[in-house]
Amino acid sequence: MIGNWEDFGRDEPTRYFEFATSYLKASEDVCKRMNALEEENSWSNASVTLMLAAHSVELFIKGALIIRGYQDAWGHTIDDLYDKYKITFPEEYFHFDCPFVTEYVGFGSEEIAIKKKTKHPQASVVFRYPLNKPGLEWDAVHGFEANGFLSILSELGNNYNRLKESLNGL
Template sequence: MSTSDEILGLAAREKYWKFAQAYLAASERQCKAISENEELFGYPDGAVCLYLAQHAIELFLKGMLISRKPDAVNNVHQISQLEREFKAIFTEPEFKWDVPFSELVDWASVPKDQRIPHDQLLRYPTKKGVTEWSSHWQGFGAQAFLGSLNRIREDFFRLQHAEKIRSNKMP
């Protein structure tokens, strides 16, 4: 049996990074299962895979931000907002990262009743109760996404390693 004691003494950034790795690993397992037998799986299975990866990125970004600015992540869940904060703080070249799942839409310019928060779209089959999501169509290709998951894992390792090196050099 594992318990929360195993992360008890870790720095907050390390806890976020461990959870990010766990969510990413769960996404990889789900994606591999889908790719090995696509006939048995449907869009909901792919959406769960996407959501797990998206949540991994959210947690990883929070771990990075906490590493330098502990109050940077209070009640923030949007990848695009976390990405903006990350890019403002991590300006060194070794921290360049095209963050996956960053929203390309400026939702502030979209009427509130027409907004489709990506994280909600992956978590819920309808907008509210039985109300359908307006103008939404998504697909999922497991084989292609496995490559994306591999790049995410490599980026996590690269960025985490660079931050550990940087923080060890600080006085």
């Protein structure tokens, strides 16, 4: 039998990194199944893959911020967490491409400022539920291609491994 007691007393960043890695591996497993079996290639499986990956990124960033002493890294907004990460770790070596940041393609700076003030549901929420509320679709259109996303997940895993070594040495 295994249990959460095995983690009692272990340092928090390591625990966050391990959970981030576990969520990432679970995302990869679903994505690989989608890629291998046509009957598994569904939007529900794509959503689960995306939700697991988004939560993985959130936990990884939180683990990194905890190493630098942040005790207020508890929001779920990846945009905000990643912005805080980039400020906290400005060195080029600590950069990684975050696949769940909001991009405002085709908008001017004033429009972007307005859009940033509007609260949007987070990826870990949007991809967790099939509907926003009963009878109400999400206000977005999402697409997914399993093979391409496997490459993103692989790169993310490589970045986690590279960064964990340096972060744990701080």
